Amino acid sequence: MKVVASVVLVLGLISFFCNKKLNDAYFLRIIHESKEYLKSVQTYNTYRFDEKGKPKYIEAISNDSGEENFLVIIGESQNRKHMSAYGYSRDTTPWLDVQRTKENFVIMKNGYACNTLTMLALSQALTEKSQYNHKTLDKSYSLIDIAKAAGFKTYWISNQAQYGSYNTPITLIANSADEKIWLNSDSSASSSYDEKILPALSMVKGKGKKVIFIHLYGNHWEYNNRYPQEKYGIFDNSNYNGKVVDLKKLNAYDNSMYYNDCITEKIFQYAKQNWHVSNIVYFSDHGESVLNDNKHIPGKYDDDMGTVPVYFYFSDEYIKAHPDIVKRTKNNEGVYFTNDMMYNALIDLWGIKTPHYDVKENFLSDEYGYGAGKLLILDKIKI
Ligand SMILES: [Zn+2]
Known part of the structure; x- marks a missing residue:
């Protein structure tokens, strides 16, 4: 309840601020959406736990x-347009550039x-809820709910702030x-x-199957x-010729992309060596x-x-054990999709029924039923 109370306080402050500037559609939208979600929060737990706080049974899961x-x-x-692995002119993702050529x-x-x-x-990405099925968040199971019901121990490691109207x-x-x-x-901000994440990875240990986020x-x-x-500021004004509103910001963003590539490489290495992950x-x-x-x-x-x-990364063992899934994934590398469908893709990749x-x-x-021309962004923009 402490969380909900602090969110309400934050929303109240933002609301006060916005009442002074009612034309600020961006903040008003956040408040509206947040209020809607806060309502969902109240029923979220009811859908998951019984009166004694025990998780409710999720049916027929294997x-x-x-x-x-x-x-x-x-x-x-x-x-992705700022990633060299996707064709960007600056060499922002040297590690991913090499990985993309591998079978895995x-x-x-x-x-x-x-x-x-x-x-x-x-x-939406982490739950059943999507732009297409009109489910509400409180009645949508999450990947964590499903993984736990299937017997996985679940971990959430985050370098984002825990509280606040954006994250609730x-x-x-x-x-x-x-x-x-x-x-x-x-x-x-x-x-x-x-890189704070790297030493925390050693906290994931022990036997038994796991799903780690x-x-x-x-x-x-701010980028x-x-x-x-000192170490990652490799792009400066001298090496960009395209059209841009603020070159300094672009340089900082592309440097953050290069840093992300280096950190992601280290997480991949650790996960492969220490957790022997089947897929990432x-x-x-x-x-x-x-x-x-x-x-x-x-x-x-x-x-x-x-x-x-x-x-996606697939281990050699995973490729051997699930050749059909890997084949389908490769066949579909060009399909258009939105990331609220990640929930269904992950359940498939984890072998959960x-x-x-x-x-x-x-x-x-x-049997994918969507694609270019049938997709939405922000519930209304067609792609
Ligand atoms: Zn974001």
Whole structure:
């Protein structure tokens, strides 16, 4: 309840601020959405726990993956158009450039964000709720609910702030994990470099199958606070010729992209060596409009806020055990999809069978029912 109370306080303050400037549609939208979600928070737990606080039974769930470990890495404000692995002119992702040529990797070419606000994007990416099924968040099971019901121990490691109106639904989902590791106590946009995550990885240990989520601070505004300048500030005014509103910001964003590539490489190495992960899924919550300097403000939507990286790593053992899944994934690398469908793709990749799964929203399936021309962003923009 403490969380809800502090959120209400934050919302109250924002509301007061916005009453002074009623024309600020961006803040009003956040308040409206947050209030809606706060209502959901009250019924969220009712759907999951009985009167004694025991988790409710999720029906007919099974898992044929054996004692496997899975990792999901969630990026932040990452526009794939600024990644050399996706063809960007600057060499921002040297590690991923090499990985993409390997048999164990699949880089999805046409992944889009479902929303440009973190909480609305992730609360759909991580749960049954999507833009297409009109389910409410409180009655949508999350990947953590499903993984736990299938017998996995679940971990949530985050370098994002735990509380605040932007993060509340995500905190709600994250806090249902068996183990939570919050590394960023500051809700402001000051420095909390993602390298903080590396020493925390050793806290995931022990026998038994696991699903581990890592939530990066990634490439979030302000970009120059996302990386140590001395080592990672490699792009400057002298090496860019394109059209851009603010070159300094572009340089900082691209440096943060380079830093993200280096940190992601280290997380991959650790996960492979120490957790022997069967697969790793990487995706970003939404993109970022850097060239136009519009950040990820919904009212100023442009394509750069929608285009996100999504890629998969499969271990040799996983490829051997699940050749059909890997084949389907490779066949579908060019399909268009939005990241609110990640829920269904991950259930498939983890070998979980449950009625809380929609094959039509699994973009890795032969039965995928969407694609270019049938997709939405922000519940209304067609792609
Ligand atoms: Zn975000």
